[in-house]
Structure formats: C-alpha cells, structure tokens
C-alpha cells in the first residue's frame with residue numbers, strides 16, 4: 001500500500017491524507033415508482049452479489065420513497081444483505097435534492113466502496129449529483145462490471161458510438177460509482193426465504209426546504225417501453241409515411257411485441273420519439289427484432305444489435321442491415337409484413353388447436 | 362431581463378469514426394466536427410424564450426480553439442454572445458473536472474452580463490454519452506436540476522417560476538421549480554432553427570470571447586483537466602463483431618415466404634421464451 005502512494009499521481013487527488021480502508025461493500029440504489037421497483041435494480045443486485053462475494057464484503061441496497069417497505073423486503077429476496085430504507089411522504093416522487101441528501105448521508109455514514117445505479121433517467125440524474133457532491137468518479141452506462149485484486153471497480157462501457165469498449169477506473173476516491181444499463185445483467189432468482197437487516201434512515205430535508213414540486217406524473221398512454229420489450233417490429237424511411245406503422249403494429253400485436261422506429265421515421269413526424277431505436281433513441285435488447293425498411297446505419301444498429309434474433313426486410317439486397325440479421329427477406333415490406341402477420345396468426349391458431357386437442361384429448 | 366446560458370460541445374461526427382482494422386484503434390483524422398445535437402435543442406429553447414420574453418442568451422463551450430466555429434453557428438442562430446473556454450490545462454477532463462470549469466464559466470458570465478436564470482445543457486453528448494455534466498454543473502452552482510426535459514410548459518418571469526415536462530422511461534412528469542434552474546434538453550423539446558441571412562452575416566464578423574485559466578483568478582488548478590479527473594481510462598478494446606450467419610429466405614410466393622420465416626422462428630427457442638406456444 002505504501003508503495004502505491006509513491007507512484008506519480010494520476011487524476012484528481014483527495015485533499016490531505018485519506019484512509020479509504022473503512023469503505024467496504026457494494027451499495028445498489030434501488031429505483032421504484034409507486035412501490036414497484038425497476039427491473040434494473042434487481043439486475044444490479046444480481047451482478048453485485050458476484051462482485052461482493054469476490055470482495056468478501058456485504059451487498060447493500062438503498063430504498064427511498066413513500067410506502068416502500070415491501071420494496072426493501074424485495075431487495076433482500078433479490079440478494080441484499082442489508083437494506084437502508086428512507087420512507088417519508090415528501091420522498092414519494094423522485095426529486096434530486098432530497099434523494100441525493102439521503103444517499104450522501106448513507107454513503108458517508110456506512111461507507112460502501114462501490115455504489116451502483118440503473119442508467120435510467122432518474123439513476124443518471126441522481127448519480128451525477130451525488131458524485132459531484134462527494135466528490136468521486138462516476139462511470140456512465142456500463143455494460144460490464146467487475147472487481148480486481150486491488151478491490152478496484154472495473155466499469156466498462158461502450159465508447160465512440162459503441163465501436164469500442166473502455167474500462168474506466170477510479171483509483172483515488174471511494175466510493176467508486178457507476179450507472180449500468182438495464183437488461184444487461186441477470187437478477188438472482190427471487191428467494192423469499194432470504195433474511196437480511198433493514199436499517200431505517202431519517203429524511204434529510206423538510207418539504208419547505210425543497211423548491212421543486214412534482215405536479216403530476218402522466219404514465220405514457222401507449223405504454224411503450226422499448227427497453228423492456230421482448231419483441232420489437234421497427235420501421236424506417238422505407239415505410240414512406242405514418243400509415244405504414246399500422247401494418248407494423250398488426251404484426252407486433254400478432255407476435256406480442258411493440259413498434260420501434262428509425263430516426264428518419266421520427267423526424268418525419270410519423271411516430272413519436274419514444275419509439276426511436278439507436279444512438280439518439282433507445283438501446284434495446286429484445287429476443288426478436290424485425291427491421292422493416294431500415295437500411296442499417298450504424299447509429300441505428302448500435303441500438304439493437306444485441307437482440308437475440310434479428311430479421312431484416314428490405315427491398316435493397318445490398319442494405320447493410322442484412323449483415324447483422326439472422327434472417328433476411330429481400331422484397332417490398334408492404335407485401336411481406338401483412339403476410340407475416342397472417343402466417344403468425346395462423347401458426348398460433350394451429351398451435352392453440354394442437355394444445356387444446358392434447359389437453360382435451 | 363432574463364439571462365440564459367446555453368452550454369454546448371463540439372463533438373466528432375460519430376458516423377465518420379472508423380476502426381483501423383490493422384491496429385484496432387480509432388481513426389480520428391479527418392473526422393468532421395459538429396455541434397452536439399442535443400445542445401442545439403437547448404440553445405433553441407433559450408432562443409424561443411428570448412423571442413417570447415426577451416432574454417440575453419450566452420453560449421459557452423469548453424474546447425480547443427477550433428470550437429469557435431460552433432459558437433459562430435450559435436450566434437448565427439441568434440445567441441448574443443459566445444464564450445470559448447480554452448486552455449491546454451483543461452484538456453483531458455472527465456465529467457467532474459468539466460462540470461467544475463463550466464460552472465465557473467456560468468458564474469463569470471453572470472458577473473459579466475447579469476445574474477443567470479436558466480442554464481441549458483444537452484441531455485448528453487454524442488462522444489461521451491454520460492449525461493453527467495449537466496447535473497454536475499447544477500450541483501456546483503446550487504441550482505435545481507431539471508433533466509431530460511421535453512417541454513417548457515410555462516415560465517413566470519415575475520415569480521421566477523418554471524414548469525417543465527420531464528421525460529422518463531414510463532411516462533412524463535410535470536415539475537415546477539424556482540429559478541435559477543439547469544435544464545438538460547431532449548430532442549423532443551423543439552426543432553432547432555436554421556440561421557437566417559442576417560444571422561449568418563453577423564456570425565461571419567463575430568469574434569467569440571475567449572477565457573483561459575487566467576480569466577478565473579480563483580480557479581483551483583488541482584480540479585481541472587486530466588489532473589482534476591478522478592476517473593481514468595484503463596483498457597480499451599474493440600468488441601468482437603457479432604458473428605451472424607444470415608439466412609436469406611426466398612420462395613415462389615410471399616405467403617410461402619412468410620410461412621417459412623414463421624416456421625423457422627418456431628424452430629428456435631423463441632416460442633417457449635415468448636409464450637407463443
């Protein structure tokens with residue numbers, strides 16, 4: 001350790017002599033709305049469990065909100081040894097200041113060596129504020145996490161439009177912080193026989209001290225959540241207009257999926273931005289992605305290339321999208337997509353008939 | 362009058378970045394620079410507020426001397442002043458060190474041109490992709506942060522209040538806050554304007570204000586640039602491209618083709634995983 005300190009300084013140095021050896025364990029900040037946690041929080045607990053075992057250190061979770069007692073218990077079922085809960089009416093909605101103050105209090109008091117958040121809008125908002133306050137290093141949007149023998153967090157993330165991966169380290173400060181992408185890590189199976197410690201934390205701000213007010217939350221009406229979707233049928237410029245999305249929606253319905261889009265389709269006003277896939281839209285990893293009339297530009301494919309199965313329908317046999325597709329069909333989407341819908345429904349009908357024949361038989 | 366600061370960054374056009382197949386490193390030469398696209402949505406919103414209420418719009422960017430082009434673009438769109446924060450000592454900054462310098466620049470802009478009411482940043486940059494600088498700047502200035510904003514619903518100049526719509530994964534949140542605030546802009550916020558001829562002419566003659574470390578007498582030099590950055594880049598590598606064997610399907614009719622594809626999908630694990638069966 002002494003040798004370590006003599007090395008030339010790289011990066012920001014803490015002021016004065018700081019002993020970080022008290023900092024132990026991994027803290028996952030759980031995100032919830034109305035008492036239901038975001039999947040990414042449990043995925044992070046799953047991945048962190050592996051790292052905590054390697055560090056031989058506790059796995060902790062932080063739950064903030066109002067009426068979130070159950071979420072705290074769930075955190076234990078999903079792997080946490082210890083859960084900090086801060087439950088108070090003024091914490092019902094996420095607001096940066098009161099939430100970050102609670103987190104800062106827990107971090108300073110209980111000294112985790114690593115703090116992780118989902119790379120959601122809220123997770124990024126909160127993590128950015130906390131890292132600046134502490135201060136410490138924060139790595140955004142990680143897709144790989146690990147710890148090494150020196151207990152350093154190796155937070156790896158895509159860089160340069162996902163053309164490269166880079167491992168980011170924070171050697172001089174604790175805790176080491178990162179936000180991590182949803183859908184990349186596996187959560188542990190829920191085990192309601194697990195037990196753990198629940199520690200109550202006092203809120204750190206009164207309502208009168210909080211200048212922002214959440215007036216209302218309007219849940220998105222079409223319930224589009226691309227990032228969690230298992231089947232996505234996407235359309236691009238090849239659709240030629242908003243009407244094309246109707247036939248995509250029919251195929252999506254038949255397959256139990258949702259509709260996605262390329263950027264030009266959004267820019268032309270054919271569909272709203274929450275459907276856009278790619279660098280400036282959502283990064284998705286469904287089990288099945290069907291690209292219709294999409295050429296396969298890198299800005300699009302970085303957002304969907306990790307899908308389990310990719311199907312491309314394009315009238316240009318040279319379209320780059322075919323290079324990353326498992327199945328390709330060259331032809332007019334206006335003929336092929338409705339035919340697929342029909343075939344999918346027919347197949348489903350047959351399967352159902354077979355199933356009922358078996359059960360009734 | 363309202364004073365709005367729009368923070369922008371010049372970034373390499375990611376479409377043009379290629380990997381050298383021999384060395385597995387990035388080829389950055391000759392890559393054109395563009396203004397980070399979300400930042401232009403922030404600037405546009407500042408300009409719309411200027412059009413409606415009257416405001417002074419200052420644009421700041423930290424970057425190399427060549428970033429003056431980006432500032433000229435902003436001036437051509439209608440910004441009143443463009444500030445280039447440029448010094449070798451700022452190079453290599455991570456988000457923490459960047460937010461420190463940008464916050465100092467906002468404070469200095471307030472001293473020069475009046476108290477700041479709103480700071481706009483883009484949601485994230487196309488090269489860094491972190492979205493951390495906005496919250497960092499807000500935190501240092503002690504402003505409330507309103508991130509991922511898709512609409513400014515209402516601005517009350519007298520009461521110094523603003524209502525915005527924040528876009529979240531599962532819906533939209535209407536939030537009221539007291540000025541000063543820092544807003545990070547989404548693409549849905551607006552459609553950035555094209556500069557008119559007078560703007561282009563003005564920008565042609567315009568010389569951006571340049572601030573170096575010397576313009577910030579109280580700057581803590583241990584907090585800037587590479588030296589002020591707690592994160593360091595370890596290993597970088599090019600991920601193995603996903604190997605896919607593309608199966609091109611053909612058939613005598615579209616109906617048969619469609620059936621073939623659906624049958625192929627049913628032959629995989631998908632029906633079981635997706636509950637189609």
Ligand SMILES: Cc1cc2nc3c(=O)[nH]c(=O)nc-3n(C[C@H](O)[C@H](O)[C@H](O)COP(=O)(O)OP(=O)(O)OC[C@H]3O[C@@H](n4cnc5c(N)ncnc54)[C@H](O)[C@@H]3O)c2cc1C
Nearest residue numbers: 236237238262263278279280281293294295297300315333
């Ligand atoms: C900074 C930046 C960020 C970007 N971010 C994104 C992003 O997040 N997401 C994104 O998607 N793009 C993004 N883009 C745009 C991207 O570069 C491409 O321009 C875009 O992805 C192309 O969309 P497309 O495939 O729908 O259109 P095109 O490239 O025009 O392709 C249309 C395709 O449709 C096919 N076609 C036409 N008619 C038919 C038909 N009847 N049947 C079958 N096929 C047909 C054509 O053969 C063609 O291949 C970004 C660009 C920049 C500069």
